[in-house]
Amino acid sequence: MTKDYEKKWQKRWAEENVFKTAEDSGKEKTYLLVEFPYPSGNGLHIGHTRPYTAIDVLARKRRMQGQNVLFPIGWDAFGLPTENTAIAKKIHPAAVTKENVEIFRSQLDSMGYSFDWDREVNTTDPAYYKWTQWIFLKFFEKGLAYKARMPVNWCTSCLCVLANEEVVDGVCERCSSAVVRREKSQWMLKITAYAQRLIDDLDGVDFPERVKAQQRNWIGRSEGAEVDFKTTAGDVLRIYTTRPDTLFGATYMVISPEHPFIEKWKNILENYGEVIEYRDKAARKSDFERTELVKEKTGVKLVGLRAVNPVTNEEIPVFVSDYVLMSYGTGAIMAVPGHDDRDWEFAKTFGLPIIEVVAGGDISQSAFTDVETGIMVNSGFLNGLEVSDAKKKITDWLTEKGLGESRVNYKLRDWVFSRQRYWGEPIPIIHCEKCGAVAVPYDELPLELPMVDSYEPTESGESPLSKMRSWVEVKCPVCGGNAERETDTMPQWAGSSWYFLRYIDNKNENELASAEAIKKWMPVDWYNGGMEHTTLHLLYSRFWHKFLFDLGVVPTPEPYKRRTSQGMILGEDGQKMSKSRGNVLNPNDIVAEYGADTMRLYIMFIGDFEKAASWSSQAVKGCRRFVEKFWALSEKSKPTQNVSPATEGLLHKTIKKVTEDIEQLKFNTAIAQLMTLVNELSASGATKGDLNIMLRLLSPFAPHTADELWERQGFKGLCCKQEWPSYDKVKIIDKEVTVAVQVNGKLRASIVLPAGSDDETAINAAKEDERIIPHIGGKTLVRTIVVKDRIVNLVVK
């Protein structure tokens, strides 16, 4: 046999529009979604083939089961690597994208994926990003898109601002260059306004627990209180704490180096110069450097000023230290060294008093942070209370006295939405001196990217668009006066935050998708993608969907009913595939050598779908042999249309197992079961009747081989369009079973009994077995346990 038939079937499927989604069928709908690829110049990666093959298997199987399946694909094509290629090769990024998309398309086709290509979307297509811009303008209208001057992460190589989420280990996620802090005016999206809903609605969706946990931790809700501390300067310093119960133990305060009071207290501070020096040093530090200095706490005492503990009325010193962040809480804390690890270390370094206010630990050795067992001490009216009760009492007291209030905080920060780059959606805003930031009128969308001469960012950090004066200079849509366009573009995450909606109605010129079509297809029934997108893409798209839900554009608050995640495919050396390690494998090469069906089978057989697995070029051969065995079995089939009586039970068990395992993503055991069946029949021979069922079971995994053999058997139509086989419950029941006999829990013998034998028969057969008699002879039988058709356990003394 050869594998040359694969192209033939791919052509036939395309010509006959086999995988076109039926828009008006009365069948049950299923929307299956995979994360659309970024069409990089490196071509399709092995890592793409695992999730794509898995969901393709599912899509093919569900179509055969009579469901109306939407299984689309597209391109997440804006982004820096393409822009960098464009700069290096002096080609327009759109041309680079087009070239890469063509390569990807042919690679996906060569895998035999059953995407509905009529639904293809491309985030860089103006007809697509018209709606990305439309959504942005809605955010702007609702006050959820705003401009803020703030410290941002500045990549020293990309000359570009990064979201906190894009900074990995203190370096740029994309280019690994150093990231420093810098102030810049940025467009922001107010994702924090949705923090609570993003947590709450996780309860209603079917995501893996590990994904939910990671999102909850990322959003990071904490309950506590804000408390006002008077200062000798007259100003009131407001702090946030999760432990208001420990207020009596607050022996000093710390403010962030970026805290505005430092400027305000310029004339009061006797050591203002020293404080400013410390602030400037902290500002110059990258996140990476800050984390390098974990061991030694640094800070400067504010001289000439003291704060007052509102419950003890004692004066306490105030410090500035970079372990307090302006971006969380109020940028100021009360320090309770007895019951917080960082405060304890700081207090030890600076020789500050440590007071015990919760009994149960030894504060001379370390901070006591247990909130479950502690009892309040040295805390006035809180003494004797448990921590949780003390929290409530002190918060009520503070509220009553007007000194503070209970407060919920989130770690989640607003989304920095500006990029000073060319290859992104232009932000449709016009800046007018008189009217401020004004939306580009909806009827002017899409606001297309103009052609520019060079795509390099300017040295000032402005977008390359800023050099296009004829594009930048416009009239204000409100007052008609002179105005300028926003030159920042959107981040890559924008286009991918709603793409699943566009698949539904990808040619609609009047809406992002028609309400009717959205109602029909949404929510996505099953979305598979990588764990690495859990806190970025997955959270962002949930946020956008909730916003669209509030606008009434979509009918459900959550976009995805079910989420699953594949494990990573590692190189042969067990390490992550990377160019630098030289262990990267190209799926094209595997397809060329063994064929797409072998590639598909192996990537599914490699191991537990949700766990990482190392590629083995040896093990691929096993799947190739399986295809060849299947082929040989078919070629010498017996002409009868009946199934072989001797293997009928195994055949029906196989139908059951393959049907069920695919739904649970247990592709490896489904294929193992098919292998067992093929091995069994290779000895006894298969009939046409056997093959008719087996080929349909094979079809989702190895669709080309299944269609080829289907045709060679003379069966009508395409195998992939046949009905999925069903099994007969009666036929999977064995007539005889092997029962394990244990004595005191140890296996001593196996006996064969008619299936369904009653307990008494089983026990008697076990007791009479010659291998059992020596183990129970002369002893008293105290108990027998029977698990029907599986185990007899004789407990003797």
Next chain:
RNA sequence: GCCGGUGUGGUGGAAUGGCAGACACGCGCGACUCAAAAUCGCGAGGGAAACCGUGUGGGUUCGAGUCCCACCACCGGCACCA
């Protein structure tokens, strides 16, 4: 440090609390061949055996890879979040 996950033959991995190692790779032996490759057949957790075996040590149970407690190792994420 915190959070999450994972530890099973030489390897990838199977196993609703019920015969650990299915299926596959690799390996060994045999057949075919002048020979090799391919293919086919057979074999194997360790141990001479009693027995011992799912990271380690306890526990629950008639019975634990699976459940509980403590620990160890590795992987991933986050990291001064008050």
